[in-house]
Amino acid sequence: MWTLLFDIDGTLIRTRGVGMGAMGQAIVEHYGHTDIPDVRVHGCTDRGIISELFRQLEIDLDADHSGFLQTYCELLHGKLKVHGGDLLPGVVDLLEHLNAHPNVALGLxxxxxxxxxxxxxDHFGLREYFLFGGYGDDHSDRNDVAEEASNAAATFLGDRFDDAKVWVIGDTSNDIRCGRSIGxxxxxxxxGGDCKDTLAAKEPDLQLSDLSNVSAWLKTLDS
Structure with missing residues (x-):
């Protein structure tokens, strides 16, 4: 069985800056800081982004971190309702096809x-497709998220999991790097976050303009 591990932002959807807007507002509401620094977000984890923001603002990372994260998520939910976002080309058709494939399991x-x-x-109607995943709650390094995702897949699939049949699908060089870290x-x-040349320099196994032209790749999943 093939295990396919998908990134979200820049790969499946675009949220038009809603995430960082919600995170900035959460800092204002939770800690009173109004001058929110610019930090890199593409290919980074929420833990890493929060750590860097807090470092620059001199906020203790452990100062009610769980409460801050709850505030952020509440604001994110509200802002998505107002500002929406975009499903990227080919995403729904691809997930529908993969969801029906007997030799494929989808994770995050x-x-x-x-x-x-x-x-x-949930906002984009995609949650039902994914059975397990690795997340950025506790990890600043995306390689650690990849290990969590691989372990989650192995636990969920049991004997059906084959670590030689795993694909990572993402839009940044960090996605490529973390995919390599788990083989x-x-x-x-x-x-998404990185341009065509930046991605190509990291030598992914396959590089596409978007997920609408995947017929050749899908054939490899039949093996």
Whole structure:
């Protein structure tokens, strides 16, 4: 059985900056800071983003971190309702096809905290497709998220899990790097955080403009 581990932001959906908007507002409401620094978000985990924001703002990372995360998720839910976002090309058709495939199991490998991932997927009607995952609640390094996702797949699938038949699907060089860390093949899509040349330099197994032209890749999953 093939295990396919999908990133979310920039791979399946775009949220038009809603996530960072919600995180910035949560800092204002929870800690009173109004000057929110710019930090890298593409390919990063929520834990890593929060750690860097807190470092620059001199906030103790353990100062009611769980309460802050709850506030962030509540704001994220509300902002998505107002501002929406976009499903990326080919996503629904691909997930429908893969969901019906007898030799495929779908999971997540995302930098989002688990609750944030659920909120985003629920908003776009995608949550039902994914059976397990690795998340960014506790890990700043995406390689650790990849290990969590691989372990979750092995636990869920049992004897059907084959670590030689894993694909990671993502839009940044960090997705490629973390896929390699667990020995997975990597499909990179040019719909998110890193440009075509940056992705190509990391030598993914396959690189596509988006997920609407995947017929050749799908044939490899029949083996």
């Amino acid at each position: 490998l995302t930098g989002n905290a688990q609750r944030a991932a659920e909120i985003k997927l 997975a093949k990597v499909l990179a899509v040019e719909t």
